Amino acid sequence: MVCVKESIWTRQQKAAPARETLTREQIVRTALEALDAEGLAGLSIRKLAAKLGSGATSLYWHVPTKDDLIDLLIDEVWGEIDIPGPELAGWRSGLLLFAHSMRSVILRHPWLPEVMYTRPSQGPNAMTMGTRGLALIDAAGITGRNADFALGTVMSFVLGNTGAEVATRELARRGGQSLDELVAEVRDRTETIADPIMRESARRRTTGDIDGMFYDSFNYGLEIVLEGIAARVKA
Amino acid sequence: MVCVKESIWTRQQKAAPARETLTREQIVRTALEALDAEGLAGLSIRKLAAKLGSGATSLYWHVPTKDDLIDLLIDEVWGEIDIPGPELAGWRSGLLLFAHSMRSVILRHPWLPEVMYTRPSQGPNAMTMGTRGLALIDAAGITGRNADFALGTVMSFVLGNTGAEVATRELARRGGQSLDELVAEVRDRTETIADPIMRESARRRTTGDIDGMFYDSFNYGLEIVLEGIAARVKA
């Protein structure tokens, strides 16, 4: 038997609550609300404890460190993603729905991209997400390592595209501006600086319906990725 | 004339160094070294100042805030990316080279993905990267908004894929392990927990040459994306 270093996931919570007490679930739920409302920088153990009506260091009995708490939060959020089975609408629509679900989850939890790149996810929800995702890829006829790669490609795209979107949205939020105000500023700034090609590009990306633009961007890119997978399958 | 809020990029450095003194370039260079060596969490203004042999708050004369410094660092790093012109090898090989160059830059500066999703890049190097990238897309025959979307898709993929890679590598580094050690641990842990599909997937992803696996993953996904763009062009 190999001795593996402990991790949040391997060692489970003791049973027996006994008296009225803080629980890990409660902490996770409250932290999630705080994080969604104020962003990653706004989450501190002390503020979280205050919101729970407990002493700051009490949390440490339930959760080893703040980083571990964030691991729990990430997995919690993975659980919100819907992935249909391949029998419902085939692999392609399945991946499409998966991607859209993942996008909306990220938009709902804008701190996700930032922390995603600090730690690989290995929580239970991440696992079932993997399982269901691979089922879709399998239905497309891709197997072995390539299955992992293909699923990873879809997820990389979604995370990258939506990550760029939330970066802009969060910048506006932090600056206390509306998205349109921010975008107008960016356009004005680019107007004075960049070369004609980027000026033109900035104009395209900063006029009209910004929400719609992000949405179109996502769909266009997703189409590219799915089409690329389809090409791979046919070959 | 619209009054636009100041940004690192709009307001340039005064001339006239006068006496021997700290410079913004020097700060950026030293910060970059520290960041590459110790990661984002290891960069503090005080440590940086110590490394520069100056008082902590002296930096604030040259750089408004730490966040602004990071903006400068990001743009510095964008400058390291090579993008060939389309006349050299056509749009497809051009994008391929671009993607590989971007990947190796991210691997060299593993803190990049983490900060990328906090702020949109608008520095000069980001601009010329955009210009040159769009030239390749244009050569593929994609124009207007779709050009921005297509370029964004390539970059999203690269950032996502390489981001996942550095997440794993950094986890090993922080834990003081080699990549192989970490990966072996992950495999053992997955062996005891996950369902058969993920167990199989974990085995695939944790045996053999890990570096090569990351590389293959990147190439496979990149192929998907480029093939998808090619399909878009033909249609």
Next chain:
DNA sequence: CTAGTCACTCGCACACTGTACGACACAACT
């Protein structure tokens, strides 16, 4: 040569962070 004005440096202080430690309280079991 002196006076003044910039460009720049830096010590101190403030409010805040994560978390180790050890003292406490309450429930259950012997």
Next chain:
DNA sequence: AGTTGTGTCGTACAGTGTGCGAGTGACTAG
């Protein structure tokens, strides 16, 4: 009744980013 385990929390430490105001050196005007 005493012991053990589960859970809480005040205090303290070592750090963080950065505002403020005093100080220093070089250059320029009179």
